[in-house]
Amino acid sequence: MSNVALQKVSKRFPGVTALKEVSFSIKDGEFFVLLGPTGAGKTTTLRVIAGLERHDEGRVLFDGEPVDNFTPAERDVAFVFQQYSLYPTMTVYDNLAFPLRSPLRRLPATEIQRRVTEAAQKLHISHLLERKTAHLSGGEMQRVSIGRAIVREPRIYLMDEPLSNLDAKLRESLRVELQHLQKTQHSTTLFVTHDQIEALTMADRIAVLDEGRIVQIGTPDDIYDRPSSVFVARLVGTPRINLFAAGRENGKVTIQDSDLHLPAASNSLPASFTLGVRPEDIVPDSEGTFSGRVGLTEPLGVETILHIQSGQQTFLSLVQGMTHLGMDDEVRFNIAVERLHYFDGNGKRIQ
Amino acid sequence: MDLTIQNGEFVVLLGPSGCGKTTTLRMISGLESVTQGDIYLDGRKVTWLHPSDRDIAFVFQFFALYPHMTVRQNIAFPLQAEGQPKDMIESRVREVVEMLRLRHLLDARPGKLSGGDKQRVALARALVRRPAAFLMDEPLGALDADFRETMRAEVKRLHISQEATTVYVTHDQIEAMAMSDRIVVMSDAEVQQVGTPAEVYHDPANLFVARFIGSPGMNLVSGQYADGAIHLPGSNRYNVGNGWHTALPRDLGGSSEVIVGFRPEAAHINEDGAIAGEVYAIELLGAYTMLHVNLDNEENEIVHIRSDRQTRYPIGTAVRFDLDPEMVRLFNPQTEMAIRREVTP
Numbered sequence: 001m002s003n004v005a006l007q008k009v010s011k012r013f014p015g016v017t018a019l020k021e022v023s024f025s026i027k028d029g030e031f032f033v034l035l036g037p038t039g040a041g042k043t044t045t046l047r048v049i050a051g052l053e054r055h056d057e058g059r060v061l062f063d064g065e066p067v068d069n070f071t072p073a074e075r076d077v078a079f080v081f082q083q084y085s086l087y088p089t090m091t092v093y094d095n096l097a098f099p100l101r102s103p104l105r106r107l108p109a110t111e112i113q114r115r116v117t118e119a120a121q122k123l124h125i126s127h128l129l130e131r132k133t134a135h136l137s138g139g140e141m142q143r144v145s146i147g148r149a150i151v152r153e154p155r156i157y158l159m160d161e162p163l164s165n166l167d168a169k170l171r172e173s174l175r176v177e178l179q180h181l182q183k184t185q186h187s188t189t190l191f192v193t194h195d196q197i198e199a200l201t202m203a204d205r206i207a208v209l210d211e212g213r214i215v216q217i218g219t220p221d222d223i224y225d226r227p228s229s230v231f232v233a234r235l236v237g238t239p240r241i242n243l244f245a246a247g248r249e250n251g252k253v254t255i256q257d258s259d260l261h262l263p264a265a266s267n268s269l270p271a272s273f274t275l276g277v278r279p280e281d282i283v284p285d286s287e288g289t290f291s292g293r294v295g296l297t298e299p300l301g302v303e304t305i306l307h308i309q310s311g312q313q314t315f316l317s318l319v320q321g322m323t324h325l326g327m328d329d330e331v332r333f334n335i336a337v338e339r340l341h342y343f344d345g346n347g348k349r350i351q
Numbered sequence: 352m353d354l355t356i357q358n359g360e361f362v363v364l365l366g367p368s369g370c371g372k373t374t375t376l377r378m379i380s381g382l383e384s385v386t387q388g389d390i391y392l393d394g395r396k397v398t399w400l401h402p403s404d405r406d407i408a409f410v411f412q413f414f415a416l417y418p419h420m421t422v423r424q425n426i427a428f429p430l431q432a433e434g435q436p437k438d439m440i441e442s443r444v445r446e447v448v449e450m451l452r453l454r455h456l457l458d459a460r461p462g463k464l465s466g467g468d469k470q471r472v473a474l475a476r477a478l479v480r481r482p483a484a485f486l487m488d489e490p491l492g493a494l495d496a497d498f499r500e501t502m503r504a505e506v507k508r509l510h511i512s513q514e515a516t517t518v519y520v521t522h523d524q525i526e527a528m529a530m531s532d533r534i535v536v537m538s539d540a541e542v543q544q545v546g547t548p549a550e551v552y553h554d555p556a557n558l559f560v561a562r563f564i565g566s567p568g569m570n571l572v573s574g575q576y577a578d579g580a581i582h583l584p585g586s587n588r589y590n591v592g593n594g595w596h597t598a599l600p601r602d603l604g605g606s607s608e609v610i611v612g613f614r615p616e617a618a619h620i621n622e623d624g625a626i627a628g629e630v631y632a633i634e635l636l637g638a639y640t641m642l643h644v645n646l647d648n649e650e651n652e653i654v655h656i657r658s659d660r661q662t663r664y665p666i667g668t669a670v671r672f673d674l675d676p677e678m679v680r681l682f683n684p685q686t687e688m689a690i691r692r693e694v695t696p
Contacts, residue, residue: 124651167367168523172567176643176653179632183666195496201634201641220635237637239500280638296508298529301552301565302616302657305529307504318638320616322549327511 001188002063002155003028004049009058011044011212018044020212021058026156029186031179035199035235036209042192045209046158049190051075062155073104078149082161084141086148088134092125095133096147119147122181139170146178150185157189163198175201196236200224208232225339230274230347239279239305239316241341246275253340257312260290262337269342269350276341279305282317284325288332294325308333352388352542354535359514361507363527366537367563372520375537376486379518381405392483408477410487416461416472423457426475433480447475450509467498474506484516491526503529524564528552536560552614555680558687561612569614570654572646573684575607576600581681583611584647587626592676594692602683602690609690610682615641615657617678624671628654630664644670 005025011018019041026032034042047053049060051072059066067075078099086095096116100107120126123143128136133144142162149157163171179202182189193199199206200220207217208231216228227233233241245256248269253262255275284306292310299322306317308331317333325331342350352375356362364372377383379390381402389398397405416425426447430440448454451471461469470490477485490506491499507530510517521527527534528548536543536551536559544556555561561569574581574589576599581589589611591599603609620642628644631653640662646652656672664670681690 168566169562169568175634176632179634180643180666183632197636201636224635224637234497238496240497278638296504296511298504298507299548300525300528301548302614305504 001028004156004188005061007059007061009048009055009060011048011053011055018212022214024207024214024217026188026190028188031182031189031191031202031204033199033203033206034190034192034209035196035206037194040209041212042209043160046160046190046192050077050079050158076155078152078154078157080145080149080157080159080162082164084145086133086141086144088132090133091129092131092133092144093129095144096120096151099148099152115151119151122150123147123177138166139174142166142174155188157187159189159191161193178202200236208235226349227341228349230343233276233341237278239318242277242279242316244275244313245272247272255313258310260310262335270344273350274343274347276343277335278339279316279318281336281339282315282333283336284317284319284331284333286332288334290335291330291332294327294329294331296327297323297325354542354545356516356518358516361510361517361519361530361532363531363534364518364520364537365524365527365534367522370537371540372537373488376488376518376520380407380409380486406483408480408482408485410473410477410485410490416469418461421458421460422453422472425461425472426479429476429480443479447478451475466494467502470494470502478513482515484518487517487519489521506530525566536563554689556689558610558682565614567615567655569612571682572611572652572654574609574611576603576609577607581609581611583626584650584652585628587646589626589674595681598690598692599681606685608684610684612680612682613674613678615655617675618654618656618672619675620656620658620670620672622671624673627669627671630666630668630670632666633664
């Protein structure tokens with residue numbers, strides 16, 4: 001497979017700039033995820049790489065070679081869409097074989113059979129090969145769509161929200177299958193999603209897009225632990241990160257509208273800033289430094305979301321298992337001070 | 352279907368689409384007629400009463416607001432329609448507006464509002480009537496994930512402060528767990544289990560509930576019971592604890608087939624662990640890591656193990672793990688029902 005790079009790619013549609021100087025490079029064998037809200041430019045980026053959309057500025061390189069003037073067919077990419085575009089009257093086998101039967105490829109029948117059988121095995125759809133696709137479930141159809149991409153040996157797989165139409169359980173299991181497949185095949189994959197869980201769980205690296213601009217590129221750990229802005233911090237993590245208006249006073253961090261003072265604010269902090277605390281970094285502890293009242297508990301089985309009231313502020317805390325704490329109970333807690341996030345007035349991370 | 356909802360209780364009807372949860376709700380409201388059986392509100396038979404005579408407020412997934420009216424007019428509408436006095440309407444509207452933090456939007460029209468604000472207005476309009484019961488049909492379904500989290504907490508807080516009996520329909524098990532006093536799990540037009548969030552999570556009545564509750568659902572691994580142990584895929588063995596040795600053979604009859612169920616947090620990676628497998632995939636989920644372990648490469652029997660954030664293994668690494676015996680559940684594959692350890696006298 002190939003490495004794929006974008007260099008300062010911009011794309012304008014009438015009245016709107018869809019991409020602004022987008023640059024990144026996907027390494028050979030990497031699972032690269034584009035994450036962002038609707039309208040951020042994720043799908044446009046994908047279409048530019050595929051050659052379905054012509055960019056106005058910048059370059060697209062495959063293995064270091066510019067492909068800007070290549071047709072989609074010449075770029076040799078494989079697509080998997082949100083809507084599975086299968087031929088309903090054909091069997092699963094014929095759907096999988098279809099991309100290989102193109103006269104341009106001139107593949108011998110035995111080779112086609114070998115590739116289809118292998119792809120079906122990897123995706124656990126061997127038992128469905130003789131079935132017409134119209135009779136498949138949504139999850140099975142999406143497996144066939146992925147199969148149709150992997151029978152080919154393209155330079156890159158481009159996947160546009162392929163799991164979004166599936167129900168939660170199927171999404172979970174296909175996520176695991178996709179990751180396993182990609183890691184054992186070492187295939188270069190660009191995966192587009194608005195779902196932060198998909199990005200965190202599958203990616204080697206994530207590029208976060210906001211309004212046509214890349215705002216951060218990093219490993220899932222980087223994005224989660226060191227978000228470059230309030231925007232990125234809010235985008236990843238459930239429950240959402242706690243964000244407070246905060247200030248520096250006498251060497252301490254004070255949180256507005258609460259009784260909390262955190263120790264040892266660095267002198268490099270401005271007088272006022274936004275403080276971010278992940279819910280798992282607020283840890284109830286009977287000996288804890290801080291205290292508040294339980295405003296609400298949300299038991300999720302494996303863990304519980306505690307809403308702790310302190311002053312006018314609500315702190316969301318994520319605790320393991322069920323809790324014995326009830327509404328209005330007093331609760332003491334600690335905050336993992338070494339894992340706090342600070343953002344300036346423009347929402348940029350303060351190092 | 353038999354179900355009694357207590358005064359002030361928050362009950363969630365949970366199940367996949369087509370399970371009958373919305374039909375149940377519509378029958379309670381009177382929007383759907385009952386083929387057989389009866390419905391009572393406070394002991395009063397309402398089976399054939401008109402919806403408007405039941406003193407129930409309905410909140411739908413799609414915020415049915417009047418686009419030409421302001422937020423204030425939308426909220427006041429149900430009371431005006433009842434012909435309530437003006438000052439009473441004003442004070443009630445003020446009260447719900449404070450509660451739902453809508454004051455700054457009072458003069459806006461629905462077209463200008465975000466999805467979350469629209470749903471808050473829809474809630475306010477239901478609340479302003481102070482009905483005896485609320486029926487909510489996926490009220491958060493149309494919101495994006497971010498808003499859904501916020502609104503989930505808001506609806507629950509509201510319920511706690513109002514103490515109004517609420518029946519809430521959703522297909523989202525997280526919503527059901529987070530909000531409810533009790534969950535009614537439904538599938539194929541039948542009630543599968545009624546219980547508190549802790550009960551349906553830790554003691555699912557059957558395989559359907561075990562799979563449906565939790566994200567991912569309970570690990571369910573087929574095995575054979577013989578010589579006091581359960582033989583699992585990949586030549587693994589699980590030694591069942593005391594208390595099972597009478598219950599198991601009795602429940603299984605002549606069969607040895609049994610399903611071992613355990614939540615992802617019931618498994619602990621341990622180099623001397625009793626069960627062996629190979630890392631199939633590994634997922635960072637923010638606060639923790641989910642390890643997917645294949646017990647048998649031939650059959651692809653994958654189990655999910657919740658580990659701490661620092662856990663990292665390359666795919667293919669051999670690992671061993673133990674199960675917390677208190678958190679292991681057994682199921683009969685024929686009946687699909689949970690096997691109870693203690694025999695009730």
